[in-house]
Amino acid sequence: MSIERLQAHFGFTRMPFGRELAPGMLLATRAHAEAVARITWVIDEGAIGVITGEVGAGKSVAARAATAALDHRHLVIYLGNPAVGVRGYYRHIVASLGGTPPYQTSAVIAAAVERLQMERSERGRRVCVVIDEAQLLGQDQLDELRFLLSDEMDSRSLFSLCLVGQPTLRRRLKLGACAALDQRVALRYHLDGMERKETATYVQHHLTLAGRTDAVFSDDAITVIHQTGRGLPRAINNLALGALTAAFADGKTIVDERSATTAVTEHAAD
16 A cells, blocks of 8 residues: 555545644643643642553653643653663663763762752752653662652652553552552542544544545544544554555545444454
8 A cells, every 4th residue: 555645545635643743733632631731730749640541542642742831940851661670760860961870870879869959959940750651660660769759858859750651550559569659649640531522523633634624534434443442542543544544445535434344353353
């Protein structure tokens, strides 16, 4: 299949349902807008927040939208790979704050604390640490986060922390070994999938960004895509693109229920 031919067939100026959208181009669904508002509150309060949702629910997208709206008084440190371990996290913090990370673990921890204190006291900036895929954090990493957040005897935090992960993250934090960190969590929010009406609006939003303001998907096709994708944006993207491809292969100008069903069948076979 030629992407260029598919675009020309449907009259798109760009391919819809891609992930490379600027924060301002994202559709603010009910759950997405709520997640952004809550992440913003966590940052403003210098608190700890836990944002969970199923795979593809849009957790990382919401965190990106919230942090993109921050002004120069904020500095965001994004940690997306729990596999780097404790020392890797500290090294990333030091490097993000303009320092050269020492090799020795004790030295890099001290350097991270010093840099965080400098950002607040000398530069007047609020540091926000966003940890993605946080359900994969090891117990040693969770313990270090607690120690780092308790550096000034609970009087105030050196940074705000947003833990973003799958639903298992909330269950992990409730375990006894994580009790001290869990007690410091000020906000918890679970990002649900979109409702059927929101899915229809979401699909049309992507089509509009691609240059089509009219209906390309039939109502039946939207229903099939919504029910199969359970309203999860990533699944909706994949199924909608698959349905477009199926319609193009059949020479159709409207994505109907049959095209959507074909996409569902192919998706299930992957």
